[in-house]
Amino acid sequence: MAEIIxxxxxxxxxxxxxxxxxxxxxxxxxxxxxxxxxxHGIVDTADITNEDYVIEIGPGIGxxxxxxxxxxxxxxxxxxxxxxxxxxxxxxxxxDNVKVISGxxxxxxxPQIITEEFGETAHVKVxxxxxxxxxxPILMQLLRTNITWDNIVVMMQREVADRLNAEVGTKAYGVLxxxxxYFANAQLAIEVPATAFNPAPKVESxxxxxxPLVPQVIVDQPERLFGVIKGSFxxxxxxxxxxxxxxxxxDTYIKEKITAALKQATIDPSIRAERLDxxxxxxxxxxxxxxxxxx
Numbered sequence: 001m002a003e004i005i006x007x008x009x010x011x012x013x014x015x016x017x018x019x020x021x022x023x024x025x026x027x028x029x030x031x032x033x034x035x036x037x038x039x040h041g042i043v044d045t046a047d048i049t050n051e052d053y054v055i056e057i058g059p060g061i062g063x064x065x066x067x068x069x070x071x072x073x074x075x076x077x078x079x080x081x082x083x084x085x086x087x088x089x090x091x092x093x094x095x096d097n098v099k100v101i102s103g104x105x106x107x108x109x110x111p112q113i114i115t116e117e118f119g120e121t122a123h124v125k126v127x128x129x130x131x132x133x134x135x136x137p138i139l140m141q142l143l144r145t146n147i148t149w150d151n152i153v154v155m156m157q158r159e160v161a162d163r164l165n166a167e168v169g170t171k172a173y174g175v176l177x178x179x180x181x182y183f184a185n186a187q188l189a190i191e192v193p194a195t196a197f198n199p200a201p202k203v204e205s206x207x208x209x210x211x212p213l214v215p216q217v218i219v220d221q222p223e224r225l226f227g228v229i230k231g232s233f234x235x236x237x238x239x240x241x242x243x244x245x246x247x248x249x250x251d252t253y254i255k256e257k258i259t260a261a262l263k264q265a266t267i268d269p270s271i272r273a274e275r276l277d278x279x280x281x282x283x284x285x286x287x288x289x290x291x292x293x294x295x
Contacts, residue, residue: 007091008063010034013198016061020087032060033129033155035196038207039067045189045209046127046153048072053118057105057128057138057154060084062091064129069095072125076117078105106137111147124148129155132203136160136176143183143210144222152210153189161188161206168277174236178229181278182222184210217282224294228285232273240276241269248293261287 005012013034016022033039042064048054048071059065059077061084069075075098079085085102092098099117101108114124126149130138135156142152159172164186166172180186190207194200219225231247232240244258262269264287267280276284288294 006036006063007061007066008034008036008039010198013061013063016087016091017198020083022061022083022087031129031197031199031201033063033196034198035192038190038192038196039064041190042127042129042153042155042207043067043071045207046125046151048125048127051123052150053114053122053124055110055114055124055126055128057126058131059088059100060129062088064127065092065098066095068127069098073097074118075099076101076113078103078108080104106134106141110141110145114147123150125150126152126154128153132157132160132201139176140179143179144226149210149212151212152184153207154210155192155205155207158191158204158206161208164208164210169275173274175226175230175233178278178281179226180210182215182225184212186210217279219282219285224289225282225285228288228294229273229281232276232281232284236272236274238272239270240267240273243273254293257291257293258288261291261293264290 007013007016013032048068050071050073052072054068054072054075056065056068056075056077059079065075065077069092077088077098077100079088079100079102082102085100088100101113114122118124124147126142142149163172163174163176164180166177187209188206189209192205192207194202194204232243234243234246245255248254248258261284265280265284267276267284285294
């Protein structure tokens with residue numbers, strides 16, 4: 001029986017790239033993981049069992065996909081690069097529990113696809129080496145979409161990982177921090193050096209585990225809450241008052257409503273949004289809603 005050589009084995013990875021004339025495409029943020037210890041660590045962090053249905057984003061040549069497929073019940077991998085889709089048809093041909101979907105996950109109806117492929121009661125996890133150039137949009141979609149996740153375990157640029165648990169008042173603290181805090185607990189699970197990839201990126205990476213939580217203050221329309229948060233951070237160096245005027249308008253009538261909302265929320269108009277925590281911003285949102293200012 002022929003020895004099974006993992007796709008992530010550096011020699012096999014290079015052989016696959018050579019065979020198909022492939023190279024990492026910057027426009028898709030491609031870097032191929034060739035460190036099996038890191039890949040095994042990702043699968044272990046996600047606590048994948050043979051009862052789990054897993055979403056993967058950006059499988060590339062299938063290095064991580066292969067490791068997930070060995071542990072999971074079924075894997076649904078989304079790949080935007082049509083050339084890679086063809087390669088995956090060959091590299092993953094021995095895994096009948098993997099389905100590759102060609103296209104941009106940001107443009108897909110993910111809840112519908114998950115229901116069709118996994119069923120309505122499936123235990124769903126996300127495990128991915130995310131394309132770094134669209135890490136934030138993908139995280140936003142995964143967290144805000146009406147899907148019940150068991151957990152989300154993703155590789156990302158270390159700088160972005162640090163933003164997920166950033167402290168109030170720091171440079172890294174912002175809209176992404178607050179979105180994650182509303183939906184999940186974020187844990188930095190693995191630090192990944194550039195040498196774990198082919199080619200080696202110019203940045204350090206990290207694997208983060210997001211575990212769903214029940215928000216401390218639940219709002220019935222989270223998208224409106226995040227609209228307020230985004231507007232509050234629209235110009236980080238400006239005061240909350242100035243950002244709100246830019247968001248809602250400068251009419252005397254509007255100013256009165258903003259003033260009333262800030263007073264109700266006991267927030268100083270001159271403060272910057274980066275000095276406010278999630279509870280304070282949620283209180284502000286509820287006050288603005290009473291003034292009929294949220295959109």
